[in-house]
Amino acid sequence: MRIGGVRVAYVRVGRGAPLVLVHGAGTDGRMWLPQLEELAAEFTVVAWDEPGAGRSAGLPAGFGLGDFARCLAGVIEDLGQGPAHVAGLSWGGTVALELYRHRPELVRTLILADTYAGWKGSLPPEEVAARVEGVRRMLAMPREEFDPLLPGLFAGEPPAAYVPMLDAAAGDVRPETMGAELFLMAEADERDLLPLIEVPTLLVWGELDVRSPLGVAHAFEEAIxxxxxxxxxxxxHMSNLEAPEAFDRAVREFCRAHA
Structure with missing residues (x-):
């Protein structure tokens, strides 16, 4: 489909209330493989490839956080099933928040996993500066040495069952997209929005997340x-892949409770 002149791809499986999954930076909709497989029996599960990722078209120049949110709104409208449960992990959670800021009528519930109110909104300034410097170094690498897998994504080794998928998705990452995502994240501050959220909100966090530590989760819990x-x-950080059964159970029970 095309949204504002941008071709956006998404996968849709199952039947029932729509559950829209928003991926993190440096990957695409394939990161939701276990959720697509396990939740489709009860929900219409949708995993998009955001503009600049996966099967979607390249990222237009000057594309901002609000533009990602508007494209996500277009996907929900294209489903034609009314408001959706919207789940975002990491960068995807920040996009989901921005969607709620602009189009709250499209959001039935929010599921925010291992995410941020933007780096600026959730992390100390010195940590944001260190991450920005790390992004600059990553983008300066020759294309053949570019590695989009950020440090600290997993508590241990990546789950063996998902390594082929992770490798394939990493091979398709476009450096210009990842750079745009992470620089936008560095400047984003969604803290003003959190107390204004009026839909049911579930926070799902990995106990050992070092990229978005539990302190960030507790700040969300207090503010929303x-x-x-x-x-x-x-x-x-990638709790949907490291603990898929528990992740899916939490999401399923929450969505059932707010059908």
Missing amino acids: PGARLVVLPGAG
């Missing part, structure tokens, strides 16, 4: 009215 936090033992 009625938010519920589920901590997944032993999981890191």
Whole structure:
């Protein structure tokens, strides 16, 4: 489909209330493989490739966080099923928040996993500066040495079952997209939005997440009215892959409760 002149691809499986999955930086909709497989029995599960990722068209010049949110809104409207449960992990959670800022009527519930209110909104300034410098070094590498897998994504080794998928997705990452995502994340600050969220909100966090530590989760819990936090033992930043059964169970039960 085309949204504002940008071709956007998404996968849609299953039947039931729409559950839209928003991937993190440096990957695409394939990161939601276990959720696409396990939740389709009860929900219409949708995993998009954001502009500049996967099967979607290249990222237009000057594309901002609000533009990502508007494209995500277009996907939900294209489904034609009304408001959706919207789940975002890491950068994807920040995009989901921006969607809620602009189009709250499209959001039935929010599921925010291992995410940020933007780096600026969730991390100390010195940590943001260190990450920005790391992004600059990464983007300066020759294309054949470019590695989009950021440090600290997993509490241990990546789950063996998903290594082929992770390798394939990493091989398709476009450096210009990843750079745009991460520089936008560095400047984003969604803290003003959190107390204004009026839809049911689930927070799902890996206990051992070092990229978005549990302190960030507790800040979300305190700021968002009625938010519920589920901590997944032993999981890191990519909690949907390290603890897929527990992740899926938390999402399933939450969406059922707010059907």
